[in-house]
Amino acid sequence: MKQSSINKYSLAIAVLTLASFSSMLPAGAEDSVTVNISLKDHRFQPAELHAPANKPIMIIVKNLDPAPAEFESNMLRVEKVVTGGGTITLRIRPLEPGRYRFFDDFHQETQGYLVVQ
Ligand SMILES: [Cu+2]
Known part of the structure; x- marks a missing residue:
């Protein structure tokens, strides 16, 4: 019982x-949207990504440099190492419209923006 x-x-x-x-x-x-970005010669290509507001975003980061990098953004709340020649996928929560800065934490002059509209 x-x-x-x-x-x-x-x-x-x-x-x-x-x-x-x-x-x-x-x-x-x-509903998620996928955007692609690569790192080459310590520059993000493209340096500005575009994505729609209020949808989950997947950012696929391809590192074409031999050196490791760390994709980081306080505004996007992500921080992830991508090895030399490696690829990572970042899942970003739905965002309000805005300009969200990101950078390579190993080479901080390397930066870009995710523009959400
Ligand atoms: Cu970091």
Whole structure:
């Protein structure tokens, strides 16, 4: 008797958990926008990225330099190392319109902007 009520309770939790995960999926997977940027000779190309407001953004960073870099932005709340010749993917939350600065934390003069409109 006690055992079965615990099982029902766990089942309810499991169903609720699944329901909340599946309701999260469409917003992240279907609506997200992907933008590409590369690093070459310690410069971002392009130096200005554009993305729509209020949608999750995926930034794919390709490092064409042999030296490692660290894509960082306080405004975007990201910080991630990309090895020489490597590629990283950054997931950014939906943003309000604005100009968001980012930089290479290993070479701080290397910077760019994400323009959200
Ligand atoms: Cu850093």
